[in-house]
Amino acid sequence: MAKGDKKNEWKEFFWNPRTREFCGRTASSWGLIFLFYLAFYIFLAGMFILTMYVMLLTLDDNKPTYQDRLATPGLMIRPKGEEMEIIYAKENTESWDTHVQALNSFLSPYNDSVQEQKNYACKPDQYFKQEDSDSVKNNPKRSCQFRRSILEDCSGLTDRYYGYDEGKPCIIIKLNRVIGMLPGKDGQAPSISCAPKKYKIGKDEWIDDTDKMGEVAYFPRNGTFNLMYFPYYGKKAQVNYSQPLVAIKFLNITLNTEINVECKITANNIPNLNERDKFAGRVSFKLRINSRN
Numbered sequence: 001m002a003k004g005d006k007k008n009e010w011k012e013f014f015w016n017p018r019t020r021e022f023c024g025r026t027a028s029s030w031g032l033i034f035l036f037y038l039a040f041y042i043f044l045a046g047m048f049i050l051t052m053y054v055m056l057l058t059l060d061d062n063k064p065t066y067q068d069r070l071a072t073p074g075l076m077i078r079p080k081g082e083e084m085e086i087i088y089a090k091e092n093t094e095s096w097d098t099h100v101q102a103l104n105s106f107l108s109p110y111n112d113s114v115q116e117q118k119n120y121a122c123k124p125d126q127y128f129k130q131e132d133s134d135s136v137k138n139n140p141k142r143s144c145q146f147r148r149s150i151l152e153d154c155s156g157l158t159d160r161y162y163g164y165d166e167g168k169p170c171i172i173i174k175l176n177r178v179i180g181m182l183p184g185k186d187g188q189a190p191s192i193s194c195a196p197k198k199y200k201i202g203k204d205e206w207i208d209d210t211d212k213m214g215e216v217a218y219f220p221r222n223g224t225f226n227l228m229y230f231p232y233y234g235k236k237a238q239v240n241y242s243q244p245l246v247a248i249k250f251l252n253i254t255l256n257t258e259i260n261v262e263c264k265i266t267a268n269n270i271p272n273l274n275e276r277d278k279f280a281g282r283v284s285f286k287l288r289i290n291s292r293n
Helices: 003-014 027-057 093-110 113-119 150-152
Strands: 075-078 087-090 168-173 191-196 215-219 245-250 259-266 282-290
Touching: 003 259, 075 093, 075 259, 075 282, 087 093, 093 113, 093 168, 113 150, 150 168, 150 215, 150 245, 168 282, 191 245
Parallel strands: 087 282
Antiparallel strands: 075 168, 168 245, 191 259, 215 245, 259 282
């Protein structure tokens, strides 16, 4: 076949003036195909929208249907410092002023006046359950007061520097929120305990900083998260929810020495030794207070 014949065949394939076909189809044929695919994709889009609508009808805006969070909540400290290290010089105001400002900012929503205005004075030592009644949703749900003054020496009210100027710093610990969690049974509230963290110095040799950490005071005095702050119902259901806090104050820490501290939550139904997640139920940080004395 000559080159001219092949060229003519390609031209006629794209446009055949005799049959008025474009790419082998007439205008009516292309129109029918376009209408078919238009109807097909409109049908698919309608099915997708209907499926999404039916699925959304099964969801509750105030409570997730499923949770993939760990059963053991994590802990976090304030101030955090850089890379969970709190290092400052006692005589250098600028070195610890950022920590003080961070604590002031963090605790401002816990001011007694704010809590009394927004939250409810709950009965302590028991869960504050606010269940729905069949189809009637008990929303918005009330939240219990956690007043800043509960933290006493670490509240920033009696000591505006939180002990940082004296080399007796306060660290505040909060428990991450988990919807529906009941962290204690038989009336036993979960508590925080802090101790020197063991670290490896040799192949099979571990030590800790027990002799350097010194005495620690807890606020509230027993270092517990009262049961009345549980269960947590979610951000939308409890708009004014205030997480309970525990503050620890280092009373006679060894100066000019880096100390590894680990704080754990202790509860009769919350494990804190999860080898798959070493941050579940505990938090570790380094503390060093430098001084010229």
